[in-house]
Amino acid sequence: MPWPTPPTSASPSIRADRAARRELRRAVDDLDEVRRANGRIVPLSRWWWTASALVVTAALVVAGFGVAAWVRAANSWTDADFTDVATDIVAELLSPDPTAPQRVRSVLNDATGAFYDEFAQSADSYTAFVRRSGTAASATIDGTGIVTRTTDSAVVLVAATVGYQQTGQAVADRTFRLRLAVTDDSGRLKVAAVQYLP
Numbered sequence: 001m002p003w004p005t006p007p008t009s010a011s012p013s014i015r016a017d018r019a020a021r022r023e024l025r026r027a028v029d030d031l032d033e034v035r036r037a038n039g040r041i042v043p044l045s046r047w048w049w050t051a052s053a054l055v056v057t058a059a060l061v062v063a064g065f066g067v068a069a070w071v072r073a074a075n076s077w078t079d080a081d082f083t084d085v086a087t088d089i090v091a092e093l094l095s096p097d098p099t100a101p102q103r104v105r106s107v108l109n110d111a112t113g114a115f116y117d118e119f120a121q122s123a124d125s126y127t128a129f130v131r132r133s134g135t136a137a138s139a140t141i142d143g144t145g146i147v148t149r150t151t152d153s154a155v156v157l158v159a160a161t162v163g164y165q166q167t168g169q170a171v172a173d174r175t176f177r178l179r180l181a182v183t184d185d186s187g188r189l190k191v192a193a194v195q196y197l198p
Contacts, residue, residue: 076151077189083144085110085189086156086180093194094139094162094176096130112185113192135171137164142175152184157197 092107104123111119119126139160147155158178164171181193 077154077184079146079149079154081189082146082149082154082156082182085182085191086158087141087144089180089191089194090158090160090176090178091139091141094160095137096126097136098131098134099136101127101131110190111192112183112190115181115191115193135164137162139176147179153192154182156180156182 089107089110092103092110095103097103104119104127108116108120108123139162142159142161144159145157147157149155156179158180160176160178161173162176163173177197179195179197180191182189183192184190185192
């Protein structure tokens with residue numbers, strides 16, 4: 001059985017249907033005018049507009065606070081950021097290499113405050129001692145933990161084991177525990193203090 005052909009736009013039944021819809025719309029509009037004139041349909045009152053404005057304003061304020069919190073969270077440091085800086089500096093400090101004097105520069109680049117001042121004063125002596133002793137070592141970080149923390153600083157504990165390679169001698173591995181103060185210095189985390197713990 002073939003499908004019925006749909007009526008075309010010139011079809012009299014479609015034109016009649018459209019005309020009936022127009023008449024119905026006009027009749028509903030006329031009825032609404034009569035009701036308004038008799039007080040049966042009240043136009044939206046002032047309180048409705050005020051309530052709507054308050055709801056929209058409240059939604060915008062909540063959205064603003066949400067965006068501000070998101071931006072603040074995106075610009076803050078994480079625990080991992082603090083521990084990464086601390087472990088990097090400990091690995092550099094406890095891994096002397098007589099063939100790599102640039103390690104001192106690397107430590108100074110990640111240092112600030114009192115630690116920077118102290119290490120900068122002894123950097124030449126440190127480099128000379130490492131060259132003279134011929135000792136190379138590599139540090140393995142055993143663990144880290146954050147003791148205290150604010151939004152822009154933290155105190156980090158780092159445990160490390162140092163394996164030495166000295167020419168002609170066997171040297172036993174040593175373990176170290178260090179406490180580091182890591183702080184934000186112009187948008188970059190740096191180490192401000194290092195303390196060896198017994």
